[in-house]
Amino acid sequence: MIKPDPNNIMIICAHSDDQIFGPGGTIAKYAKEGKEIFTIIFSYGHFSSPLIKKEIIASARVKEAKDVDKYIGGSGVIFLGLDENKFAEQFKSKKMYAKLKKLILEHKPTRIFTHSHDDPLPDHRVLNKLLLDTLDKMKYKSEVYMFDIWNLFNIKKQHHPKIVIDISSTFKIKIKALKMFESQQVALTTLLWSVYLKAWLSGILNKMKFAEVFYKIR
Numbered sequence: 001m002i003k004p005d006p007n008n009i010m011i012i013c014a015h016s017d018d019q020i021f022g023p024g025g026t027i028a029k030y031a032k033e034g035k036e037i038f039t040i041i042f043s044y045g046h047f048s049s050p051l052i053k054k055e056i057i058a059s060a061r062v063k064e065a066k067d068v069d070k071y072i073g074g075s076g077v078i079f080l081g082l083d084e085n086k087f088a089e090q091f092k093s094k095k096m097y098a099k100l101k102k103l104i105l106e107h108k109p110t111r112i113f114t115h116s117h118d119d120p121l122p123d124h125r126v127l128n129k130l131l132l133d134t135l136d137k138m139k140y141k142s143e144v145y146m147f148d149i150w151n152l153f154n155i156k157k158q159h160h161p162k163i164v165i166d167i168s169s170t171f172k173i174k175i176k177a178l179k180m181f182e183s184q185q186v187a188l189t190t191l192l193w194s195v196y197l198k199a200w201l202s203g204i205l206n207k208m209k210f211a212e213v214f215y216k217i218r
């Protein structure tokens with residue numbers, strides 16, 4: 001049995017920038033505490049422009065994600081390179097169980113942060129299931145926390161214990177990190193208000209300036 005390292009945290013998400021939209025303030029805070037945070041991203045993200053070659057967008061996304069990771073104090077990012085909307089089939093056909101297992105054993109996270117099982121985006125929900133199946137199959141025991149990207153409040157998860165992370169000291173870092181995703185500027189402009197609103201409302205409800213809330217499923 002591999003024992004998780006109490007200093008190690010892992011973020012596992014579908015698209016490059018989910019890791020910041022979701023737990024960005026928490027990553028920055030853990031980094032300040034000297035923890036190791038390693039991020040796994042399933043796909044290169046949305047290929048919105050048909051005029052630019054896929055490979056060019058992909059390499060831009062990788063560079064961006066690595067720059068952002070360095071900025072917030074993370075310890076590395078890896079892309080699995082799966083196509084959007086095809087996670088389940090490609091996880092099988094591209095032998096991703098072995099790859100994900102290897103990464104988990106290498107980094108021995110004591111806490112894993114990932115998408116919630118009732119996120120409105122199908123890729124996010126599929127990833128949640130693939131990850132939990134992987135952890136079960138390899139019998140790896142770590143804490144698993146879920147974050148939401150799109151839902152402001154989630155009533156369905158109220159029965160899961162939640163943790164509230166005070167990100168008052170790192171909220172600015174989260175915002176700056178989000179703005180570093182230049183290739184996704186359009187999505188960002190429309191979403192930034194919700195990042196503020198969510199952190200602020202979560203803060204008010206928990207007597208903090210800004211907060212991120214996670215639900216524990218393992």
Ligand SMILES: [Zn+2]
Nearest residue numbers: 014015018124
């Ligand atoms: Zn996403």
